Amino acid sequence: MTKIERLKAWIMEAKTLVIFTGAGISTPSGIPDFRSSQDRSFEDILTYGYMIDNKDSFTNYVFKHLYYPFAKPNLAHLYFAELERKGKVTSLVTQNIDDLHMLAGQKRVYPIHGSIHKWYCMKCEKEYDPLKLDHNHANYCSCGGFIRPNITLYGEPLDEAYYHLGLTACQVADLLIVVGSSLNVEPAASMVRYASQRLVIINKDKTKYDRRADLVFHEDIIDVIHKLSL
Ligand SMILES: [Zn+2]
Numbered sequence: 001m002t003k004i005e006r007l008k009a010w011i012m013e014a015k016t017l018v019i020f021t022g023a024g025i026s027t028p029s030g031i032p033d034f035r036s037s038q039d040r041s042f043e044d045i046l047t048y049g050y051m052i053d054n055k056d057s058f059t060n061y062v063f064k065h066l067y068y069p070f071a072k073p074n075l076a077h078l079y080f081a082e083l084e085r086k087g088k089v090t091s092l093v094t095q096n097i098d099d100l101h102m103l104a105g106q107k108r109v110y111p112i113h114g115s116i117h118k119w120y121c122m123k124c125e126k127e128y129d130p131l132k133l134d135h136n137h138a139n140y141c142s143c144g145g146f147i148r149p150n151i152t153l154y155g156e157p158l159d160e161a162y163y164h165l166g167l168t169a170c171q172v173a174d175l176l177i178v179v180g181s182s183l184n185v186e187p188a189a190s191m192v193r194y195a196s197q198r199l200v201i202i203n204k205d206k207t208k209y210d211r212r213a214d215l216v217f218h219e220d221i222i223d224v225i226h227k228l229s230l
Helices: 003-013 048-053 055-065 075-085 160-172 189-194 221-228
Strands: 017-021 089-094 109-111 114-121 147-151 175-179 198-202 215-217
Touching: 003 175, 003 198, 003 215, 003 221, 017 075, 017 160, 048 055, 075 089, 075 221, 089 160, 109 160, 160 189
Parallel strands: 017 089, 017 175, 089 109, 175 198, 198 215
Antiparallel strands: 114 147
16 A cells, blocks of 8 residues: 555544644745745844734835735645535644635634734734735735734733634544644644644655654655645
8 A cells, every 4th residue: 555545544444533734734835934034034034023013014024025916726726625614624723824724615624823814903903915015015904003914923921712623623634644844833833732633744845743643754745745635
């Protein structure tokens, strides 16, 4: 039995299949993984303190490096949405802020790091469409409040509701498939630690959870999904 055949069989058998995705699933859609960059300046810029003290350059940085409004879901996003329609996928936890799973039609998605497509006023919480905001300078609400993206910055807690839903999903899954995450960013990555049954990792590079996994693919994600969907 090949690894692909085994994974296909496990997906067929699974009663509670949960998917956990990271940046690697969206790079084939043209969204670069900013965390893999050699330049670590994003760790200083994408913080609450930097945002408050440097509203113009923070806004400019986010629009320049994190915002890809015209990216489309790829084969992998579509494959998991299709598995959900067939009643196979119970829920999907994602570290991505690009909304591509939702665009692919996935219904039960827990975006634990938020969404780059939702911006809101820090004072009155009024929501704004980022396409209509100034991408080079700070934007202010009619009430005077600063308009920020609804994403989790370094040092900020994860979206609590989604985190707990995601954590529970990982705990009860009888098959947890990690796709395109190097599992380096905490506390998101530690959710995988709670997988008590089958754990499968599909990621181009090694992850620190590979040894705990029952099956590991260090291959191109689209290639693996393509073989799975044949
Ligand atoms: Zn406001």
